[in-house]
Amino acid sequence: MTHLGGVRIREAAAVLDIVAAGGGTRAMRPFLEMTNLFLKG
Amino acid sequence: MNNSAGTLAGRLYDFLREEAAARRIAAVGIGAIYMAVRLDNGALGLAAAPVTPWSPVAQAAVFPPEESLPGRPAAALLAWLTEGGDPWRTALALATANALIRQERSDFDGDPLDHFQLTAADRVVMVGRFTPLLTRIEATGAALTVLEKDPAKGMVLTPGDRRGRLQDCTLAIITATALLYGDLEDILADLGAPRLVSLLGPSTPMLPPLFAPR
Numbered sequence: 001m002t003h004l005g006g007v008r009i010r011e012a013a014a015v016l017d018i019v020a021a022g023g024g025t026r027a028m029r030p031f032l033e034m035t036n037l038f039l040k041g
Numbered sequence: 042m043n044n045s046a047g048t049l050a051g052r053l054y055d056f057l058r059e060e061a062a063a064r065r066i067a068a069v070g071i072g073a074i075y076m077a078v079r080l081d082n083g084a085l086g087l088a089a090a091p092v093t094p095w096s097p098v099a100q101a102a103v104f105p106p107e108e109s110l111p112g113r114p115a116a117a118l119l120a121w122l123t124e125g126g127d128p129w130r131t132a133l134a135l136a137t138a139n140a141l142i143r144q145e146r147s148d149f150d151g152d153p154l155d156h157f158q159l160t161a162a163d164r165v166v167m168v169g170r171f172t173p174l175l176t177r178i179e180a181t182g183a184a185l186t187v188l189e190k191d192p193a194k195g196m197v198l199t200p201g202d203r204r205g206r207l208q209d210c211t212l213a214i215i216t217a218t219a220l221l222y223g224d225l226e227d228i229l230a231d232l233g234a235p236r237l238v239s240l241l242g243p244s245t246p247m248l249p250p251l252f253a254p255r
Contacts, residue, residue: 001252002238005153006245012085019077020070025243035147039249
């Protein structure tokens, strides 16, 4: 593995509500950030 | 007892079990697309909701009622990583793991494709369809193969054909949901010598030591 791309949650309550309501990444986007790490092979 | 010692799931459990011992589950959200776990310290983790072959009745028979989960020790849910068998339990365990991982480091924020430097010479294999990325990858001229379990979303190949595609690619983009289905190790083992291997999506455990060469 040389790259990890995940998320950092900025507003947990909002994301939890969206998940429980069946929402996906697009709905959650205002409340999270996409973060990236490069790994040494 | 960790019955999956040595696997990625087992190693993830081992990395986090000490931290998990100090935490309890505050809330759980189970949706059609994602599952979420919030801990008593406010941290929240996500995992994709897995597709299971079971009927809702059969699934409910093996899965604890959602309302019974808050208040449980985080270690109890994390331990489901090591059990296998029920993808829902594995997904909640992965969401618990992601809530426990407090990754402050980020090499960059935003769209990873901005840093992959794709060219028309690249052969990209995407394991699990990331719809938002398709158009941008195709615009680079790179050859793109989408491997899927669902034939409506991509190519469903035999293990041998899949190995051939993975052996030949220059860049692999793998959905973190492969962790839920227990086939991430097989996918990684089938790769040839790509210049970049990316594990991508909100389910990704952002824990570099988990993926360090052993």
